Amino acid sequence: MKRESLLDYSTTTTFDLAVIGGGATGAGIAWDAASRGLATLLVERDDFGHGTSSRSTKLIHGGVRYLAQGRLGLVREALHERRWLLANAATYVHPLTFAIPLAGIGQTLKYRGGLALYDLLAGGSPLPRASLLSNAELVRELPGLRGGFTRAVRYTDAQFDDTRLLLGVLSRAATHGAVVLNYTAATGFLKRTPGQIRGIQVLDRETGRTHEIAARLVINAAGPDVDTVARLDQPAAPLQLTLSRGSHVVVARKFWPSDSALLMPDTPDGRVMFAIPWHDRVLLGTTDVPTSDSAVPRPSSAEVDFILDIAARYLAQAPRRADILSTFAGLRPLAHGDRGPATATTSREHRITIAESGLVSITGGKWTTFRCMAADCVDTALRHHGVAAPPSRTVNDTIPDRVNLYPPRFADPAAPDERLPTFDVALSIGATCQPQAVVRAVRGEMARHVEDVLARRTRMLFLDARAAMTAAPAVAAIIARELGHSNAWEARELKSFAAVAATFLPQP
Numbered sequence: 001m002k003r004e005s006l007l008d009y010s011t012t013t014t015f016d017l018a019v020i021g022g023g024a025t026g027a028g029i030a031w032d033a034a035s036r037g038l039a040t041l042l043v044e045r046d047d048f049g050h051g052t053s054s055r056s057t058k059l060i061h062g063g064v065r066y067l068a069q070g071r072l073g074l075v076r077e078a079l080h081e082r083r084w085l086l087a088n089a090a091t092y093v094h095p096l097t098f099a100i101p102l103a104g105i106g107q108t109l110k111y112r113g114g115l116a117l118y119d120l121l122a123g124g125s126p127l128p129r130a131s132l133l134s135n136a137e138l139v140r141e142l143p144g145l146r147g148g149f150t151r152a153v154r155y156t157d158a159q160f161d162d163t164r165l166l167l168g169v170l171s172r173a174a175t176h177g178a179v180v181l182n183y184t185a186a187t188g189f190l191k192r193t194p195g196q197i198r199g200i201q202v203l204d205r206e207t208g209r210t211h212e213i214a215a216r217l218v219i220n221a222a223g224p225d226v227d228t229v230a231r232l233d234q235p236a237a238p239l240q241l242t243l244s245r246g247s248h249v250v251v252a253r254k255f256w257p258s259d260s261a262l263l264m265p266d267t268p269d270g271r272v273m274f275a276i277p278w279h280d281r282v283l284l285g286t287t288d289v290p291t292s293d294s295a296v297p298r299p300s301s302a303e304v305d306f307i308l309d310i311a312a313r314y315l316a317q318a319p320r321r322a323d324i325l326s327t328f329a330g331l332r333p334l335a336h337g338d339r340g341p342a343t344a345t346t347s348r349e350h351r352i353t354i355a356e357s358g359l360v361s362i363t364g365g366k367w368t369t370f371r372c373m374a375a376d377c378v379d380t381a382l383r384h385h386g387v388a389a390p391p392s393r394t395v396n397d398t399i400p401d402r403v404n405l406y407p408p409r410f411a412d413p414a415a416p417d418e419r420l421p422t423f424d425v426a427l428s429i430g431a432t433c434q435p436q437a438v439v440r441a442v443r444g445e446m447a448r449h450v451e452d453v454l455a456r457r458t459r460m461l462f463l464d465a466r467a468a469m470t471a472a473p474a475v476a477a478i479i480a481r482e483l484g485h486s487n488a489w490e491a492r493e494l495k496s497f498a499a500v501a502a503t504f505l506p507q508p
């Protein structure tokens with residue numbers, strides 16, 4: 001099966017609904033719409049999950065911090081979704097225990113009481129309820145914690161791999177018939193008089209060719225670029241977004257050897273910070289820095305220092321700059337709130353707007369709530385345009401563990417798992433990225449570039465940027481062999497991957 005034939009098909013059909021943006025929000029919408037029986041298209045400018053959706057803290061949670069802000073509706077909804085994801089996307093989401101070290105009776109009362117409410121809001125959750133750790137349990141279960149803490153409270157939330165879940169959701173959308181295309185940017189809108197949208201103009205970034213695709217409804221789910229896309233429709237469209245950068249640092253497991261994650265409750269900016277076991281490494285973060293630039297961000301030197309400083313207050317063995325294996329940042333595409341300019345208190349709830357042309361835009365939300373955001377967005381679009389369709393069905397659906405992004409009617413007789421080539425030892429890349437996985441990523445998961453494989457089909461770039469650089473030539477060779485690219489293509493790929501990988505190392 002070729003990506004090109006999906007694009008050819010798209011230019012000769014009329015879709016019921018087209019989604020712009022292949023992050024969590026767009027993927028959820030494509031899945032929701034396709035499972036209602038709507039002919040659905042999703043276009044992504046870069047690779048699926050290239051934006052914020054690969055750069056999250058990887059928690060499926062209600063948000064202990066939102067609880068402190070009194071946002072009980074948001075917390076309840078997210079905890080409900082946590083339960084759904086643990087049951088229906090079990091390959092990608094698993095329970096994770098968190099410990100909060102406590103200083104003094106005030107903090108103990110605050111967190112013990114808050115987490116009792118968290119459990120209450122979770123309804124009949126099967127996860128263990130929060131409890132206080134005795135001193136002996138604290139010493140035994142939190143071996144990486146710095147001395148001086150005598151109390152901690154333990155609670156359970158969930159962790160996931162963001163890009164693997166994203167591919168699972170897109171795969172489910174494709175099973176329901178959706179066409180999903182990466183490296184296909186929306187560059188304009190097709191209109192009928194008087195100014196109503198009847199489709200999108202796209203640029204195939206692989207060939208440089210522009211195409212027109214007809215669609216009855218168009219949804220703008222472009223994350224941090226929602227305003228840019230809205231202005232392709234109306235150059236003077238009001239700005240809908242507030243952006244905030246959140247950065248993470250990844251270090252070796254020895255710095256936090258516990259199986260539980262750590263929530264560090266005291267930070268100078270009033271946020272909490274996490275140390276989270278992730279794929280045999282530890283993820284530290286995150287920050288919250290207002291920004292107006294929607295380009296993919298990089299952690300600043302000051303943010304890296306901030307994260308390391310806080311870690312040093314809680315970890316027995318504090319990591320230093322030289323210990324950093326990888327560092328990455330994402331942009332929170334927050335809907336403009338009415339709570340003032342400070343992004344830490346701007347709403348995480350989503351917002352849906354509809355332009356005069358009929359373009360539906362969605363902003364805000366969280367990864368955790370992507371399923372109900374999608375249902376709400378598709379309902380709103382259908383209602384506004386007077387299109388009849390069944391109600392959302394995703395609550396009764398499951399996310400498959402094997403990914404195939406090609407709809408069944410385009411099925412390839414050589415399914416991704418069949419006729420896998422064998423490799424000689426020279427092409428063995430390491431435990432986290434086997435050669436066979438690269439082939440599957442190209443055949444079934446639409447990986448087109450070295451970065452797609454090393455950043456989002458596997459997580460090597462996020463886990464260890466230098467190791468990813470070492471693996472890059474072998475990955476490039478396999479992709480070239482699968483897609484029939486030349487040696488010159490491989491050389492160009494390696495150059496551009498080296499430039500990207502350098503941004504995953506700390507700035508001086």
Ligand SMILES: Cc1cc2nc3c(=O)[nH]c(=O)nc-3n(C[C@H](O)[C@H](O)[C@H](O)COP(=O)(O)OP(=O)(O)OC[C@H]3O[C@@H](n4cnc5c(N)ncnc54)[C@H](O)[C@@H]3O)c2cc1C
Pocket residue numbers: 020021022023024025026043044045046047048049050051052053054055056057058059060061184185186187221222223224225229244245246247286329330331332333364365366367368369
């Ligand atoms: C640091 C950080 C940590 C977070 N941690 C968590 C967490 O632990 N748990 C949680 O629930 N939530 C978390 N979130 C929130 C969550 O990650 C976001 O809400 C979610 O990923 C946003 O997804 P999105 O699809 O709206 O945006 P994106 O993922 O940015 O997707 C938008 C996509 O649109 C594409 N696009 C842009 N323009 C065009 C165009 N013209 N044509 C085609 N495509 C286009 C972009 O390339 C991009 O891939 C975190 C956010 C940040 C920043």
